[in-house]
Amino acid sequence: MKITSIDALKKIANDIRKDIIEEVYLAQSGHPGGSLSCADILTVLYFNQMNINPQKPDAEGRDRFVLSKGHCSPALYATLARKGYFDKELLKTFRKIGSNLQGHPDMNKVPGVDMTTGSLGQGLSSAVGMALASKMDSAGCRVYCLIGDGEIDEGQIWEAAMTASKNELDNLCVILDNNGLQLETSIDEIVEPSSISDKFMSFGFNVIECDGHNISSLIDAFNSARTKKGMPTIIIAKTVKGKGVSFMENQISWHGKAPNEDEYNKAMEELSK
Amino acid sequence: MREEKIATRQSFGEALEKLGEENKNVVVIDADLAKSTKTSLFAKKFPDRFIDVGIAEQNMIGIADGLSTFGKVPFVSTFAAFATGRVYDQIRCSVAYPKLNVKICGTHAGVTVGEDGATHQMLEDINLMRGLPNMTVISTSDDVQTKWAVEEISKIDGPVYLRLARIATPVIYEENQKFEIGKGVQIGNGTDATIFATGVTVSEALKAQELLKERGFDVRVVDIHTIKPIDRELIVKCAKETDKIITVEDHSIIGGLGTAVCEVLAEEYPTKVIRLGIPDCFGKSGKAADLMKYFRIDAQAICQLVVNGDGEN
Numbered sequence: 001m002k003i004t005s006i007d008a009l010k011k012i013a014n015d016i017r018k019d020i021i022e023e024v025y026l027a028q029s030g031h032p033g034g035s036l037s038c039a040d041i042l043t044v045l046y047f048n049q050m051n052i053n054p055q056k057p058d059a060e061g062r063d064r065f066v067l068s069k070g071h072c073s074p075a076l077y078a079t080l081a082r083k084g085y086f087d088k089e090l091l092k093t094f095r096k097i098g099s100n101l102q103g104h105p106d107m108n109k110v111p112g113v114d115m116t117t118g119s120l121g122q123g124l125s126s127a128v129g130m131a132l133a134s135k136m137d138s139a140g141c142r143v144y145c146l147i148g149d150g151e152i153d154e155g156q157i158w159e160a161a162m163t164a165s166k167n168e169l170d171n172l173c174v175i176l177d178n179n180g181l182q183l184e185t186s187i188d189e190i191v192e193p194s195s196i197s198d199k200f201m202s203f204g205f206n207v208i209e210c211d212g213h214n215i216s217s218l219i220d221a222f223n224s225a226r227t228k229k230g231m232p233t234i235i236i237a238k239t240v241k242g243k244g245v246s247f248m249e250n251q252i253s254w255h256g257k258a259p260n261e262d263e264y265n266k267a268m269e270e271l272s273k
Numbered sequence: 274m275r276e277e278k279i280a281t282r283q284s285f286g287e288a289l290e291k292l293g294e295e296n297k298n299v300v301v302i303d304a305d306l307a308k309s310t311k312t313s314l315f316a317k318k319f320p321d322r323f324i325d326v327g328i329a330e331q332n333m334i335g336i337a338d339g340l341s342t343f344g345k346v347p348f349v350s351t352f353a354a355f356a357t358g359r360v361y362d363q364i365r366c367s368v369a370y371p372k373l374n375v376k377i378c379g380t381h382a383g384v385t386v387g388e389d390g391a392t393h394q395m396l397e398d399i400n401l402m403r404g405l406p407n408m409t410v411i412s413t414s415d416d417v418q419t420k421w422a423v424e425e426i427s428k429i430d431g432p433v434y435l436r437l438a439r440i441a442t443p444v445i446y447e448e449n450q451k452f453e454i455g456k457g458v459q460i461g462n463g464t465d466a467t468i469f470a471t472g473v474t475v476s477e478a479l480k481a482q483e484l485l486k487e488r489g490f491d492v493r494v495v496d497i498h499t500i501k502p503i504d505r506e507l508i509v510k511c512a513k514e515t516d517k518i519i520t521v522e523d524h525s526i527i528g529g530l531g532t533a534v535c536e537v538l539a540e541e542y543p544t545k546v547i548r549l550g551i552p553d554c555f556g557k558s559g560k561a562a563d564l565m566k567y568f569r570i571d572a573q574a575i576c577q578l579v580v581n582g583d584g585e586n
Contacts, residue, residue, distance in 0.1 A: 066339075106370075106371070107371050108372065115338070115339070115342065115367075115371070116370055116371035117367075119362055119363075119365075119366040119367070121331075122331075122335050122363055124335070125332045125334070125335020125336050125338075125339065125363075125367075126335045126336075126338050126339035126367060127339060128332075128335070129335060129336035129337060129339020129342075129347075130339040130342060132324070132336065132340060133300075133339065133340045133342075133343030133344075133345050134343065136300075136321070136322070136345075137343065139343070156331040156363075159326070159327075159329035159331060160332050160335065160336075162327070162329070163326055163327075163329070163336065
C-alpha cells in the first residue's frame with residue numbers, strides 16, 4: 001500500500017508534525033527541533049518506500065529502519081502510529097511513567113521499532129549488522145538508517161561506514177538529516193563539516209544530495225539509491241531544524257525544549273493552515 | 274585435576290568451531306585479534322560467517338546487535354579490556370537494554386595476561402558486566418567447563434559475557450562433568466574453610482586444597498563459574514557449614530566474585546569474608562605466575578591464609 005500522491009504524502013508529513021508538537025507539549029519534554037526536521041524523510045520512507053506491513057511488524061523479509069538519532073522519537077512514534085502500528089491515542093502518553101513510548105525508542109516496547117537507540121553513534125553499526133545478516137540469508141531486505149549531522153562527531157559512525165563499504169552493502173541506505181544544528185551550536189562551529197559529502201564519498205559511499213523537505217526530491221533520492229549496486233548509499237538531506245513551525249525554525253533553543261500553552265497553540269495554528 | 278594444561282581461550286576457539294558446525298546461525302566477529310582469541314579456528318572453517326571488523330570494537334558490538342535481530346547468534350571476541358571497558362556504553366544501550374542475543378567473549382582477562390601490563394590486564398570486567406540488567410556473566414576455569422559454556426550460552430536467548438584467560442591452566446574436570454548455569458561446583462566437603470574461586474584461580478584453590486590436606490586442614494573449593502546469576506543457595510550453605518569463607522579471583526576485589534559473595538552473605542547469613550584478588554590498583558608487567566604470587570591469588574597465598582588467618586581473627 002504505497003502512497004504515491006505527493007499531496008497525500010505532504011498531508012501525512014504535516015499531520016506527523018502536529019503529532020510531534022502535541023507529544024512534546026503533553027509530555028512537557030522531548031526534542032521538537034530534530035523531530036520536525038526529519039518528518040518528511042520518515043513520511044517518504046514509511047508511506048512510499050519501505051516494504052513493511054504494520055499488521056506484521058516482525059515479518060522476516062521486511063525492510064528495516066534504525067533511528068540512530070533516537071532523541072527524535074516523537075517523529076518516529078507519530079509515523080508509526082499514522083502508519084497503523086499502534087493506536088494514535090498512545091502518543092499522548094509519550095515520556096510518561098508507565099508508557100511504552102519511552103524518551104528514546106525501545107524495540108521491545110513499541111511495534112515497528114526495529115532497534116533500540118538513544119546513545120548517539122550506535123545505530124549505524126546496528127544497521128550494518130542488519131544489512132550483513134540480510135545478505136548472508138539472501139533475505140532481500142533494505143535497511144535504512146537515519147543519522148543526525150551532529151551525530152557524525154561520533155567516531156563509531158566512521159567505523160561503521162568503513163565496514164559498510166568494505167562489505168559492499170548496497171542494501172544499506174543511510175539518511176543524514178542535515179539541519180546544520182546540534183545541541184550547543186551549529187555543526188560547523190564544532191567540527192569542520194564543509195565536506196560531509198566528500199567524507200562519505202572517500203569512505204566508499206554512493207552520495208546523493210537532496211532537499212529533505214521536498215517529497216519528490218526524497219522519492220527520487222531513495223529510488224536512485226535502490227539502483228546503485230556494490231556500495232552503500234548515503235542521502236544527505238538538506239533540512240531545517242524545527243521545520244514547519246516558524247518560531248522553531250533554525251533555533252538551537254528548540255533542540256530539546258517543550259512549548260508552553262501559547263507556543264503550542266501558535267504552532268498548531270501554523271500547522272493547520 | 275590433570276597434569277594437562279589448556280588455556281580457556283583455546284578451548285573457546287575449539288568449542289566455537291564445533292558450534293559452528295551444529296548451529297548455522299552462529300556468526301563470529303573479531304577485532305583484529307583472531308589469532309590470539311582463537312576465533313581464527315572458526316574463521317578458517319566458516320569464512321562466510323566470520324567478520325573481522327578491524328580495530329573497531331564499538332562497531333563490532335553494534336554489528337552484533339544488528340545481526341542478532343535477524344536471528345543470528347553472534348559471538349564477538351577480543352581481549353576482555355576492549356570487549357567490555359572500551360565498549361561499555363555500546364553493550365549497555367544496544368545489547369543489555371534491548372536484551373539482544375549477543376555473546377561477548379573477553380579473552381586475556383586479569384593480571385595473568387602477564388607482560389602486556391595494566392592497559393591489557395582487565396580487572397574490572399566482571400564488575401562492569403555484572404552491573405548490567407539482563408546480562409549473564411560466566412567465568413570458566415578449565416577446558417571442559419569452557420567447552421560446555423560455549424555450547425550452553427548459545428542456547429540462552431539473551432546477552433552473555435564469557436570471561437576467558439590467556440594462560441594455560443590445568444584441566445580440572447572429567448569429560449562427563451555436568452554443569453548448570455547459575456550453579457557452583459563444590460569440590461570436597463571440608464569444613465575448615467570454603468574457598469570460592471572463579472576462572473584461573475580455581476586450579477590454584479585446588480592446589481591449595483591438596484597442600485592444606487598435608488598440613489591437616491580440610492577445606493572445600495567452590496568453582497563459581499556463573500557470577501551472575503550467582504548461586505545464593507550454595508554460598509549460604511557453605512557459610513553455614515564451614516569455619517572460614519575466602520574468595521579468590523584474578524579481578525579487582527571491587528565488584529567481582531568477592532563482592533558478589535559478600536552481597537549474598539550480608540543479606541542472608543552475615544559472615545566474615547576474606548577476599549583475595551587485586552586490591553584497588555592497576556596491574557603491572559611480569560610473568561603470569563609471578564604476578565599471581567605478587568598479588569596473592571595463588572595456591573600459596575590461599576594456604577597461608579587458611580593456616581595463619583588474616584591476623585584479625
